Amino acid sequence: MKVTIISDIPLSRKNGTAVAAANLIESLRAKGHEVRVVCPDKDKKEKEGYYVAETRSFGPFDGYVKKNDVALAKADDDILYSAIDGADIVHCMMPFSLSRRAADIARALGIPVSAGFHCQAENVTNHLGLMNSKALNKAIYRRFYRVLYGKCDCVHYPTVFIKDEFESSVKKSTRGYVISNGVDEAFFKGERKARTDGKFVILCTGRYSREKDQSVLIDAVKKSAHEKDIQLVFAGAGPMEGALRRRAEGLTNAPVFKFFTREELVDVIHSADLYVHTAKVEIEAISCLEAICGGLVPVIADSEKSATRAFAMGGHNLFRPSDSADLAKKIDFFMENPYEKEKCALLYKGFAAGLAKSRCMDEMENMLAETVLENKRAAYGIPVTENSRRAAVLGYTDGGGR
DSSP: OEEEEEOSSOTTSSSHHHHHHHHHHHHHHHTTOEEEEEEOOGGGTTSTTEEEOOBOOOGGGHHHHHHTTOOOBOOOHHHHHHHHTTOSEEEESSSSHHHHHHHHHHHHTTOOEEEEOOOOHHHHHGGGTOTTOHHHHHHHHHHHHHHTGGGOSEEEESSHHHHHHHHHHHTOOOOEEEOOOOBOGGGGOSOOOOOSSOOEEEEEESOOSGGGOTHHHHHHHHHOTTGGGEEEEEEOOOTTHHHHHHHTTTOSSOOEEEOOOHHHHHHHHHHOSEEEEOOSOBSOOHHHHHHHHTTOOEEEEOOTTBGGGGGOSSGGGEEOTTOHHHHHHHHHHHHHOHHHHHHHHHHHHHHHGGGBHHHHHHHHHHHHHHHHHHHHHHHHTOOOOHHHHHHHHHHHHHHSOO
16 A cells, blocks of 8 residues: 555654654554655654645744643645645544644545544643533534544544544544554564662653643652652653642652653663553553553553543542542552562463454554555445455555555
């Protein structure tokens, strides 16, 4: 297949959407497909297969946008046409101007369009201080549907949660594929590492931002009966780092704030004792799944805006969102009951088995190939059968093209 992938955000960003895009690009190329990428990464201008768009300006809001580490590409018809013309399918990562224009150009050229769902309405309304406004969140989803997802031949949803949330908000059904973004196989490997300093290490991974709500973990440790024995590790980066550091003042053990490479994060996970996921808004939370696949038991915010709460095996794995006292109780339970933690870890071992990135990328490839096949057959009035669908997928996989 010839696949054009549209990323409104830089692929260098340290977030789940950028990682999902990079994984898909790498996987498709490894399988022999021709992949063209449109993105705003200036360092990729000289790299083959990349079409670099300018970053758009937000006028008087540029200062706020920069402070919050937000960057979006500006739509450029010439760049988009060059990248899309001759493609078998166009896959958009986000419902913003670059992807929206790409979908319009692809449809004008008769090329099928797929799109990934990687942005919740709350990711937008959070910046307005209106994350809990149901009316505004639904209005944003309706706009997402109108400008992109309603134009797509298929939509990739990382979880059933976000598919149901989106379709119920817009009161429309989509041709949706529920496929996890997948966890790199590196997180499944390795052995647990015993610590020699006697500290109980709690890991929290994610961008330092308001909706991730890492401050509740700091407050919970302050309330824990075992505060002196706890070492917090916040793996990530983001605009709230300064505020979190100030919040943590007074803890016996100063937290670690650091962005880790994948290899480093694997080691951190294998040497930690518990994982806490504080975010109130999540489409999937690969960071939580990475910790689970690395052998950690999670304690997760039980937020109705998050798919992550579905990962809980029982009540001890959930805490009330933003409730530091409840989180402190869950932390203390696992510290005081190591046997219960070990039993829980065994349950999560089975849960993690189907999350390997290679398996999920195979499903993404199948989604794209099926959509290309159905588009071609529809153009010639030929019905799609299960055998023809299978042949198309296997043919693209083996031959690396048409």
